[in-house]
Amino acid sequence: MTKYFTEEGSAETVNARMADGTNPRLREVMTSVVKYLHAFAKDVELTQEEWECGIDFLTKTGQISSEERQEFILLSDTLGLSMLVDAINNRRPTGATENTVLGPFHVKDAPIHQAGDSINLDGKGESCLFEGRVIDIHGEPIEGACIDVWSDDAEGFYDVQKPGEIPKWNNRGRFITGSDGIYRFTSIKPVSYPIPDDGPVGQMLGHLGRHPYRPAHVHFMVTAPGHKTIVTHTFVGDDDYISDDTVFGVKETLVASFELIKGETEWRSPFDFVMVPESSDPPPKAC
Numbered sequence: 001m002t003k004y005f006t007e008e009g010s011a012e013t014v015n016a017r018m019a020d021g022t023n024p025r026l027r028e029v030m031t032s033v034v035k036y037l038h039a040f041a042k043d044v045e046l047t048q049e050e051w052e053c054g055i056d057f058l059t060k061t062g063q064i065s066s067e068e069r070q071e072f073i074l075l076s077d078t079l080g081l082s083m084l085v086d087a088i089n090n091r092r093p094t095g096a097t098e099n100t101v102l103g104p105f106h107v108k109d110a111p112i113h114q115a116g117d118s119i120n121l122d123g124k125g126e127s128c129l130f131e132g133r134v135i136d137i138h139g140e141p142i143e144g145a146c147i148d149v150w151s152d153d154a155e156g157f158y159d160v161q162k163p164g165e166i167p168k169w170n171n172r173g174r175f176i177t178g179s180d181g182i183y184r185f186t187s188i189k190p191v192s193y194p195i196p197d198d199g200p201v202g203q204m205l206g207h208l209g210r211h212p213y214r215p216a217h218v219h220f221m222v223t224a225p226g227h228k229t230i231v232t233h234t235f236v237g238d239d240d241y242i243s244d245d246t247v248f249g250v251k252e253t254l255v256a257s258f259e260l261i262k263g264e265t266e267w268r269s270p271f272d273f274v275m276v277p278e279s280s281d282p283p284p285k286a287c
């Protein structure tokens, strides 16, 4: 192979520059990045103007990002990469609760509540009772599991999106299971909402004729000693966007039942979380 750059041998020439002592995992990842990046440019015969447009798009994506806003994650989400990485790293046996994207609105250390409490602080929206069990793959209850829950308000906003306007911890909280593995709390039946679409990712979606909406969902992070953490949502099945989530987060097993109770004035959504032991199937080593 020539040491000078040619169109044909471009990727190989770049990869040959890596030093012998390069971390093996970094070598593997970067070799593949260069290989497929060059293959992509060749595949579409990328023009100079298109390359500049891409650089400009990435520059704007960086410029709008801050502590509060991560536009690169939004880009990864809308390109399906976040869900692919999540799938690769969370392969579980049939029957175990499936993972989905974390999203940008999780807040650590939400208040811990007693079973049966309401976490809806603003009194807006359709009241909904969420209940079920945290169990292992054999159906045995898991005691001491923590269910961290968060969802949007009746207008489709998380408390962190409108601080001062929406009460802090609105529709968020943590619940700890007892020996029966049961959890129970009241919140609202969630509504669909658009992801932040006033930046470059929103523009990209517009150019591609894609909408920015996520179907109505409730986020859950379920942790228990000795078990793999579940990061997931439950979804409202009859939502307009259920088959068309802009971040591809929906899985069939996560579509929950929402049924009217109490003389048709309140909803109930039952769902069991099925956990697998920590030790099974470790994720691949990071570089």
Ligand code: BEZ
Pocket: 074, 077, 101, 102, 103, 104, 105, 195, 196, 214, 247
């Ligand atoms: C969310 O569900 O909170 C979310 C996920 C991905 C991107 C934006 C929002």
Ligand code: FE
Pocket: 103, 105, 214, 217, 219
């Ligand atoms: Fe969400």
